Amino acid sequence: MRTPPPLLAAALAGALFALSACGDDAGAPLELTAALPDQVAGGTEIRIGDPAIQAIVQASGLDKELADAGVQVEWANISGGPQSIQAFRGDKLDCSAVADIPSLFAAWTGTSTKIVFQSVIVDPINHPIYQLGVAPGVNVSSLADLRGKKIAYSAGQAQGALVLRVLQKAGLSKDDVTLVELTSTGDSYVTALGSKAVDVAPIGAANVKIYKTKYPGGGAILTGIRDDASTLYCLTKSVQDADKAAALKVYVGVRAKALLWQNANPDGYAKAYLQDVQGLSAEDAKDVVAVDGRKGIPATWDNALKRLQETADLLAEQQDRDKLDVSTLVDRRFEPVETAAAGADVVTGDAA
Incomplete structure (x- = not known):
């Protein structure tokens, strides 16, 4: 999932203003080593910038699964590094869909975040982003x-x-x-x-x-380089909030199912997101779907973290940044949540 077309400044400002009122009530503190809660407290709301998944969840009926679990999502038409980090700094957002680089730059610029979701392209070299x-x-x-x-x-x-x-x-x-x-x-x-x-x-x-x-x-x-990293990252303080962590646990499972629905329903995805949200014509949306790679949930995050560490080391060298241990940027409590939701469809081997 990648950054959608730019929003008008006024629309973005309005979205952030609407979100600002949603972050005041905090749940009980939750240690990062504690088990994720299973029950979502009534009235818990999470502020998510995940436009493509939003469209899929609504088109597929997975929004009912969120509602049945008591999860209220305040959707924001925000994704990508610059917009999400800005929103995080203003405490206007809990989580956002990004590639792998924004989590590094959030750390380098003093914004504490955790990756709670990893997905891959099943055939990444032949289907580059x-x-x-x-x-x-x-x-x-x-x-x-x-x-x-x-x-x-x-x-x-x-x-x-x-x-x-x-x-x-x-x-x-x-x-x-x-x-x-x-x-x-x-x-x-x-x-x-x-x-x-x-x-x-x-x-x-x-x-x-x-x-x-x-x-x-x-x-x-073509570059011949794997570029399919795709994550959901969240403010650290959001995953340290017991109520929000419980809601995010549900959301991560639903998100995995949404990606698998996208694989099985390319026409539905094209209509719900590429046409209705991004404004592409039916013909252009069809072309996009034709080159899109099949989405996968990795059986383990090990390979993704290895690639992220290599990238962090390269950027530290080339951009005069501090060395980072990327294991500090992930919350692996969510790893089994997404794999359980994907079931037999998890991706194993080199592709993961």
């Missing part, structure tokens, strides 16, 4: 051709980490290219490519066809 978009008239047919190019770069987002990993794979350093600081919001990278403000930028693989249609002569190449 991103491809390297190439501006019209620019010759890039392999990673080696990146030398000397202007590349869109956002330090605190998954796209920025991918750029560093691509350079590493190509045997290039930051000195071999020009990194153009540009936050990826909506189609900002696509616009930058089309206007030739940059030569190369990571763009969603699902949007490559749209990009090429909008900007004739534009191209894209």
Whole structure:
């Protein structure tokens, strides 16, 4: 699940204002080593920025499972690192859907969070989240051709980490290219490519066809790098609230079922989220679904954490950040919750 199109500033402000009144009542303190509560206290509300899952939950009827368990979700049309960290700092949000990088930057910038959900793409190399978009008239047919190019770069987002990993794979350093600081919001990278403000930028693989249609002569190449990390991360103080932790336990199980529903109902997902929420045409939504990878719940988080540690080490080196032990950024009490919900559909082996 990735960042939706940018919201109007007023809409975002309104969403945050509406959420601000929801975080005042706290449940009993819960140690991070204590078992997750099984019963949700009446009136417990969790503030979630998870737009794609929201659409799936409502389309699939899984919202009834939340209601039956006594979980009230205050949905926010917020996801991705910059928006979610801003909302966390204002105590306007409990959890948000992101890739793996925002949890690192939250830690580096003094916001304490915990990852409570991990999902993967079952065939991640053949179904990447991103491809390297190439501006019209620019010759890039392999990673080696990146030398000397202007590349869109956002330090605190998954796209920025991918750029560093691509350079590493190509045997290039930051000195071999020009990194153009540009936050990826909506189609900002696509616009930058089309206007030739940059030569190369990571763009969603699902949007490559749209990009090429909008900007004739534009191209894209595969990175060959796994980029499918997908998480739900929450304010640490939210998982230390017994009432919210109990509600999140239910939500994590429902979220796993929602991803499996998406696999089984691609047309329903296309209509409920890509068309009705993101505003794509039926044809464009169909194209997105065609390149989407099948979602999976890993049987264990071990491999995901290994990849996250490698990324954290790379960013610490390349961006002069403090070393991080990423095991401190996850709450593995939720790991068996999502695997139990997925049942026999959990992903094992290298793909996990």
